[in-house]
Amino acid sequence: MEKEIRKLVELCEQELTSREYTFNRHRIISMTWEDLIQWMAQREYDIFDECIGFKYCDETFGSRDLSGIQKKDQLPLRAIRMLISYQKEGDFEFRTPSVLRSFSGQSGQLMETYLTHLRENVCLKKATISNKRHYLYYFNNYLEKNTIALKDVNADMIADFYCCQNYSLASKHNCNSTLKLFLRYAYDSGMTDQDNSIHILPDSYKKQRKIPTTYQEEEIHRILKAVERASAIGKRDYVILLLASEYGWRSSDIVNLKFEQIDWDRNTISLSQQKTSSAVIYPLLSSVGNAIIDYLKHGRPQTEEPEIIVSCETGKRGKKLSRPTVHSIVSKYMKRANIRHWQQKKHGPHSLRHSLATNMLKKNVSLPIISTVLGHQNTETTNGYLSLDFSSLKQCALPTPGLKTGFYEE
Incomplete structure (x- = not known):
């Protein structure tokens, strides 16, 4: 661990150079590091560590996370946190947290114990635990702010908590499940005399099918075309996008694609989907095959992975x-690529998946084939894309009959 x-x-x-940061972004980060070095010299700090880094953040930005941070200070704050995470773990943290979720009070200690139990004994995924931590954090804040002990939790208090949070129906549904399981754990572990999970009333939330985000073929x-394929990173990213x-x-x-899945002799690429375990065999398109070969020869680092x-x-x-990468x-x-309104829409790999389905529909590809390509276990799942096939929907429109009434003037 480098301390100098x-x-x-x-x-x-x-x-920064190896990751090909843009010139302007690199410049701002470097200037922030120089300001930190001068700040340390003025205070005669000889070594850098997490405490020094956070002290600089508190004095300079007024926070060590994104809460309450002005937009102009977001990148400089990240620059300091990059030093901290690189010193501790040898890598930059993936993103600056919006809020550092630390629990307080007796209820907070139990929540930390509960999350540890879910991680070590129940073996829940990291993303699932992070989701539960999110809701428990705000519940803990509510309890501490109103000096409410876990044993005093009741239905009226739960209703007031939801009013304060102003959750959407989906968020309230997820929070309901998290709080119910936690309060039951508190009772089973002897922290409360009664099972307060009974105060979490069932909701009538039903997940409504949302219109998928899609992009045109163009x-x-x-x-x-926006990928700079001359670099190793560009070659890798091009394969991912394809x-x-x-x-x-x-x-x-994508991240679990292995060499054994590609049959170069038969020009096929097989996949057992992580989500559904559905097995699908795809033709190895020349664009995909050539991109993989280019990446393996000129871009992939030497590794045993x-x-x-x-x-x-x-x-x-x-x-x-x-x-997330x-x-x-x-x-x-x-x-x-200057895609219009991409920030207001879904903009991850799943949006490209939706786009593939809708663009296939526009070319009159049948639903069973689209379902097979996407690996859907049920064709009903694929029916959601029908709502985006506007040209076909127009053909289903019925003519409006003439209206003869004296109510309207001719």
């Missing part, structure tokens, strides 16, 4: 990519 600030900054500068082509747009793969399937697509970053070089890659090239 200038040597640490030098290592992080190399990392926009997909622009996204692909798998998402040409095959409609989810991010979980079985996955084809791996990280190029110094701290994680040769390691398997994470799913795939989302960031797709968003990056949507921005670079």
Whole structure:
């Protein structure tokens, strides 16, 4: 762990270069690090650590997370947090947290114990635990702010909590489930004398089918053309975008693609979907095959990992990519391609999956075939894309009969 600030900054500068940060972004980050070095020198700090980094953030930005931070300070704040995470873990943190969710009070301690139980004993996924932490954090804040003990939780208090949060129906539904299980755990662990989970009333929420976010074929082509394929990172990103747009793969399937799934002799690529376990065999398109070969020959770092697509970053070089990284890659090239209103729409790999389905519909491809390509276990799942086939829907419109009435003047 490098503690000398200038040597640490030098290592992080190399990392910025290897990740191909834009000139302006790189400049702002470097200037922030220089300001930090001067700040440390004025206070005669010899070494850098997390405490020093957060003290600088508190004095300079008034916060160590994004809560209450002005837009102009967001990147400088991230620059300091990059130093902290690189020093501790050898890599930049994925994104600056909006809120550092730390629990307080007796109820907060139990919540931390509960989350540890879910992670170590129930073995829930990290994303699931993060979702539960989100709702428990705000519930803990409500309890502490109103000095309410867990044993005093009742239906009226729960209703007031929801009024304060102003949750959507979907968020309230998810929060209901989280609080119910937690309060039952509190009772089972002896923290409360009665099972207060009975105060979490069932809701009538039914998930409504949302209209999928899609992009036109011309926009997909622009996204692909936006990739600078001369670099190792560009070669990797191009493969990711092709798998998402040409095959409609989810991010979980992209990051888990292995050499054994490609049959070069038969020109096929097989997939057992992570989400549904459905097995699908795709033709190995020349565009995809050539992109993979180019990446393997000239872009993929030397590694023993079985996955084809791996990280190029110094701290994680040769390691398997994470799913959020795939989302960031797709968003990056949507921005670079100047796709209209991409920030107001879904802009991850799943949006390219939806786009593939709707563009196939426009070409009169049958639903069973689209369902097979997407790996849907039930064709009913694919029916949701019918709502976006406007040209076909217009053919279903019935003529409006003439209205003869004296109510309207001729």
